[in-house]
Amino acid sequence: MYASIKSFASSFFVTGDPLIYGADVSIALTSIAILFVLFYFKKWGWLWREWLTTVDHKKIGIMYLIASLLMLFRGGVDALLMRTQLALPNVHFLQADHYNEVFTTHGTIMILFMAMPMMFGLFNMVVPLQIGARDVAYPFLNSVSFWLFLFGAMLFNISFVIGGSPDAGWLSYPPLSELSGSSGVGENFYIWGIQISGIGSLATGINFIVTILKMRAPGMKFMKMPMFTWSVFSSSIIIIFAFPILTVTLALLFIDRYMGGHLFTMDGGGFPMMYINLIWMWGHPEVYIVVLPAFGIFSEIVATFSRKRIFGYKSMVFALMSISILSFFTWVHHFFTMGSGADVNVAFAIATMAIGIPTGAKVFNWLFTMFRGRIRLEQPMMWTLAFIPCFVVGGATGVMLAVAPADYQYHNSYFLIAHFHQVLIGGVVFGYLAGIYYWWPKLFGFKLNERLGKYAFWLWNIGFYVCFMPQYALGFMGMTRRVYTYGWDMGWGPLNLVSTIGAFLMGIGFVFQVWQILYSVKYGERDKTGDPWNARTLEWSIPSPPPMYNFAVVPVVDERDPFWEEKERRNFAPAEPVPVAKLEPIHMPRNSGIPFIFAACWFVAGFGFVFGWNWMAFTGLAGVGISLLVRSFTYDTDYYVPLEEVIETEKAAGRAV
Amino acid sequence: MSQHSAGAAGHGHGHHEEHEDHGSLKAYVIGFIISIVLTVIPLLVVFQTSMNKTGVIITIITMAVIQLIVQLFFFMHIREGEGPKYNVMALIVGLFIVVVIVAGSVWIMSFNSVVQ
Numbered sequence: 001m002y003a004s005i006k007s008f009a010s011s012f013f014v015t016g017d018p019l020i021y022g023a024d025v026s027i028a029l030t031s032i033a034i035l036f037v038l039f040y041f042k043k044w045g046w047l048w049r050e051w052l053t054t055v056d057h058k059k060i061g062i063m064y065l066i067a068s069l070l071m072l073f074r075g076g077v078d079a080l081l082m083r084t085q086l087a088l089p090n091v092h093f094l095q096a097d098h099y100n101e102v103f104t105t106h107g108t109i110m111i112l113f114m115a116m117p118m119m120f121g122l123f124n125m126v127v128p129l130q131i132g133a134r135d136v137a138y139p140f141l142n143s144v145s146f147w148l149f150l151f152g153a154m155l156f157n158i159s160f161v162i163g164g165s166p167d168a169g170w171l172s173y174p175p176l177s178e179l180s181g182s183s184g185v186g187e188n189f190y191i192w193g194i195q196i197s198g199i200g201s202l203a204t205g206i207n208f209i210v211t212i213l214k215m216r217a218p219g220m221k222f223m224k225m226p227m228f229t230w231s232v233f234s235s236s237i238i239i240i241f242a243f244p245i246l247t248v249t250l251a252l253l254f255i256d257r258y259m260g261g262h263l264f265t266m267d268g269g270g271f272p273m274m275y276i277n278l279i280w281m282w283g284h285p286e287v288y289i290v291v292l293p294a295f296g297i298f299s300e301i302v303a304t305f306s307r308k309r310i311f312g313y314k315s316m317v318f319a320l321m322s323i324s325i326l327s328f329f330t331w332v333h334h335f336f337t338m339g340s341g342a343d344v345n346v347a348f349a350i351a352t353m354a355i356g357i358p359t360g361a362k363v364f365n366w367l368f369t370m371f372r373g374r375i376r377l378e379q380p381m382m383w384t385l386a387f388i389p390c391f392v393v394g395g396a397t398g399v400m401l402a403v404a405p406a407d408y409q410y411h412n413s414y415f416l417i418a419h420f421h422q423v424l425i426g427g428v429v430f431g432y433l434a435g436i437y438y439w440w441p442k443l444f445g446f447k448l449n450e451r452l453g454k455y456a457f458w459l460w461n462i463g464f465y466v467c468f469m470p471q472y473a474l475g476f477m478g479m480t481r482r483v484y485t486y487g488w489d490m491g492w493g494p495l496n497l498v499s500t501i502g503a504f505l506m507g508i509g510f511v512f513q514v515w516q517i518l519y520s521v522k523y524g525e526r527d528k529t530g531d532p533w534n535a536r537t538l539e540w541s542i543p544s545p546p547p548m549y550n551f552a553v554v555p556v557v558d559e560r561d562p563f564w565e566e567k568e569r570r571n572f573a574p575a576e577p578v579p580v581a582k583l584e585p586i587h588m589p590r591n592s593g594i595p596f597i598f599a600a601c602w603f604v605a606g607f608g609f610v611f612g613w614n615w616m617a618f619t620g621l622a623g624v625g626i627s628l629l630v631r632s633f634t635y636d637t638d639y640y641v642p643l644e645e646v647i648e649t650e651k652a653a654g655r656a657v
Numbered sequence: 658m659s660q661h662s663a664g665a666a667g668h669g670h671g672h673h674e675e676h677e678d679h680g681s682l683k684a685y686v687i688g689f690i691i692s693i694v695l696t697v698i699p700l701l702v703v704f705q706t707s708m709n710k711t712g713v714i715i716t717i718i719t720m721a722v723i724q725l726i727v728q729l730f731f732f733m734h735i736r737e738g739e740g741p742k743y744n745v746m747a748l749i750v751g752l753f754i755v756v757v758i759v760a761g762s763v764w765i766m767s768f769n770s771v772v773q
Contacts, residue, residue: 214742240747241754277762328757332765340768 014164017098019081024161053591055139056548057124058443060146065436067150071114072510074157078106080507083467087500090489099484100167101186105160107170112194113153114626115424118432120149120204122293123232125443126435127208129539129546130226132555137210139589140637143531145200145207147599152197155606159189163610166190169482171279172253174264174272179257185610188255190252192606196599198247204240208232215536220557223317226305226537227310230317231296231500234324237290238285241328246282249275255430258609273338280331288327290318291423294431295362298384302366302436302537305381306373309561312365319358326355336407340532345404352402356395363392378533379453383434386461390426394419397472413481415475418468425464433460433513441532446524452516459509467502470495536564541575543653549586549641552650553578580647585640594634598627688731695724 004390014020038044051059079104085094094102124328128136136142159165166186168177177187212233216225225233253275255261262268303310310316332340332348366388375381397419401410410416441447479492486492525532532538538555539546541563566575605620607613650656699717702708708716729735736746 237750241751245758271766272765273768274762277765281758281761328754338768340765344765344768 012162014161016625017095018159019098027161028266044332048593049591052596053143053593055135055143055589055591057136057139057142058546059127060142061121061124061126062122062443063146064117064149067153068114068118068121069514070119071153072111075106075109075114076507076510078102078109080503082106083445083500083503085484086496088497089490089493090279091485094484096484097167101165103482104166104190105173107519108156108166108190108194109153110424111170111286111290112197113149113156115428115432116197116201117149117153119235119290119293120145120201122297122432122435123204123208124561126439126539127211127232128215129442129542129550130229130537131212131215131220132538132551132557133211133215134550134554135585135589136207137215138207138419140592140595140631141203143592143595145204147595148200148203148602149197151198151599151603152193152195152606155196155603155610156189156193159186159193163189171276171283173279174253174256174270174275174564175266177253177257178265178326180265181258188254191254191257192610193635195247195250195254196602196606198243198250199602200599201239202243205236205243208236209240212236216557217554218556220562222556223314224560224562226561227297227299227313227316228293228537230320231292231294231299232298234320235292237324238289238327242282242289245278246286249278249282249334252278256607258612263623267409273335276335276338277331280323280334281328284331284334285327287420287424288323290428291431292323294387294428294435295320297431297435297438298366298387298533299362299369300535300537301380301384301434302369303561304438304533305376305384307376307534308369308373309536310365311368311371312361313560315361316365319361322358326351328357330355333402333404333407336404337411349402349404353399356399356402359395363388379448379457380434380438380533382454383430383437386457387426387434389428390422390430390464394422394426398423410475412480413475414471414479414481417481418471418475421468421471422464425468438533439539441527441547442530442539442544445635446520446526447532448520449516449524452512452519456509456512456516459505460511463502463507463509465502466505467499468503470499472507474499510593531563538563541566543655547649547653549588549646552586552646552655553582577655578650580651580656583643583646583650583656585643586646587638587640589638590636592631592634592637594627594631597625598631601627676696684731688727691727692724695720695727 163185168182172190175181252263256263262270264270264272279544299310329351333352336345474495530543601620601623605617608617699720702716
């Protein structure tokens with residue numbers, strides 16, 4: 001009995017590495033601390049009523065934001081482990097197999113569990129406010145999406161201490177990810193973590209398309225929508241067409257692993273390259289999914305902090321929509337070296353270069369918006385200004401990679417690593433950080449401290465260039481990605497050391513941002529006006545933080561930048577309070593515990609499939625089915641906020657007389 | 658920007674009161690029966706006849722496409738709803754992407770014949 005428990009535990013838990021034991025201890029201590037706080041302050045009811053069951057888009061947005069910052073920490077620690085390992089030649093800080101796990105989880109977490117949720121957080125925090133809506137189109141589904149993401153991410157993350165992490169790269173190429181290459185459960189964690197959160201991502205895409213199509217304030221025609229809303233719309237279109245491809249591809253891989261299929265194996269008629277072809281049909285649109293909202297954020301910030309309308313609104317819209325279609329025609333540039341012949345490679349090389357044109361047009365639009373504008377260098381604008389040169393260089397190296405014959409030199413070298421980090425950090429991360437700094441006062445009612453933010457900004461920016469510029473050179477010197485160590489004779493040592501220093505500078509920048517948030521919670525400048533940046537769109541016309549129903553009176557829109565036009569009409573005098581007689585009871589969705597339980601059942605099912613425990617998997621799936629049935633027969637899903645409560649809230653905010 | 662007094666317009670979460678008809682029971686039953694028939698036909702073809710491989714594949718694909726259309730009309734209410742036909746537009750883009758995926762994969766993956 002004891003022996004069988006011992007043998008089970010030794011394969012169930014990850015053992016042998018002191019770093020893992022350290023992680024075990026810290027996970028246990030953190031969990032105990034959280035449970036202690038919840039019990040000691042009797043916060044269980046509060047947690048359940050206010051957060052776990054909420055369907056309020058603002059609270060869901062905040063939960064996405066917190067989860068994505070935690071994932072940024074985890075992915076960042078992975079990055080620093082890798083850079084420590086590569087700092088000098090012949091280091092044995094990490095073993096080869098552990099290094100494989102670390103680069104795999106770094107990539108997967110940063111794209112799927114950091115960038116995506118941070119993006120969904122911004123969608124949720126901003127879009128309904130920006131279009132004058134009281135919630136998203138499907139608030140219940142929104143909650144389902146969040147909990148599916150969170151439980152998917154948790155399933156992926158526990159592989160670190162239970163069962164073993166995936167180690168076949170962030171896209172799990174077969175045959176490495178097949179049973180022949182990875183016989184452990186790591187790849188199953190990868191498949192199910194992503195599948196479960198992927199359902200949530202698809203639902204979010206649908207939700208925001210419908211929200212933007214159906215929930216805009218009266219008078220807000222398509223060509224009067226704010227740029228961020230346009231970017232969310234184009235990004236959501238890509239989501240609903242790209243994510244099913246990912247789901248199917250991973251399902252096929254799971255058939256190979258679980259049911260002994262031969263779709264992508266080396267033997268039995270399988271075709272590994274077909275997996276790579278399919279996964280990049282999702283993978284390439286995916287990078288546009290995450291970067292288009294960043295473009296939208298920059299467009300809002302540039303207009304606000306230059307005190308001008310965005311230059312070339314129509315060309316911006318056209319660029320966004322054409323990118324969302326063109327992004328489906330470039331996927332082969334990720335595997336030019338497969339050798340599929342000149343005709344295929346040329347076609348996709350040209351498509352790849354073509355997508356640079358609308359992107360370049362947007363850069364000019366931002367520059368012309370600033371031209372003769374009255375520029376204020378506050379934190380969101382600083383990140384925007386840092387983004388432009390960084391993204392231009394990243395885009396230029398991207399065009400170099402798009403030249404198919406030349407790509408045979410760059411493919412999978414550190415040149416490629418430097419390129420995609422430059423567009424993903426310089427574009428996506430800078431964009432989301434700018435968006436967080438910009439909309440933080442709206443959601444939380446206070447600004448983030450300027451001085452600490454500037455330290456973080458400069459550490460991030462200097463760190464970025466110190467880290468990644470040497471990697472371009474290392475790529476030309478022949479260093480390929482995913483090598484876990486290298487010899488003295490290669491001559492890669494000095495540049496790698498510089499690169500590692502840059503990575504740690506960015507890490508210190510992140511620490512400053514955490515400190516900045518904690519400091520600002522207590523000392524941050526409070527926003528009493530609801531419009532701390534003198535901004536242009538509807539979300540700034542309501543108090544910060546907004547009341548639960550967002551808009552007491554639904555606004556009517558008759559031009560672009562409606563809030564700015566209104567401020568000009570009243571000569572920037574304070575807005576008149578609304579007479580109480582104009583207020584009405586407000587129709588709102590009811591909270592529900594089903595999304596949380598539903599997603600938890602998916603987690604149980606996923607965990608069962610990971611270990612091949614069918615009893616557990618089908619129990620979980622039964623729970624999923626029961627949750628759906630219960631929801632189908634729930635009719636009491638909405639209610640009216642009583643008029644007295646609306647009047648009281650509005651009076652307290654000084655918005656009604 | 659001015660203010661809109663009728664707070665309810667366009668902000669309904671009250672799906673039950675403002676939604677149009679979800680189709681009759683008759684339509685659902687007819688759709689269900691046609692779908693069952695279209696599913697049984699390929700099964701019979703595979704298990705009960707000795708049609709050659711090409712014939713079987715063509716039968717299955719044809720039945721699948723017909724069933725897709727049946728479900729769009731009887732279950733998915735593709736004809737219903739007022740205002741712009743966003744669902745039809747989404748379907749057309751979806752079909753286009755499917756063609757890109759299938760034709761693109763066939764074209765790209767025929768590389769064996771190019772390389773050899």
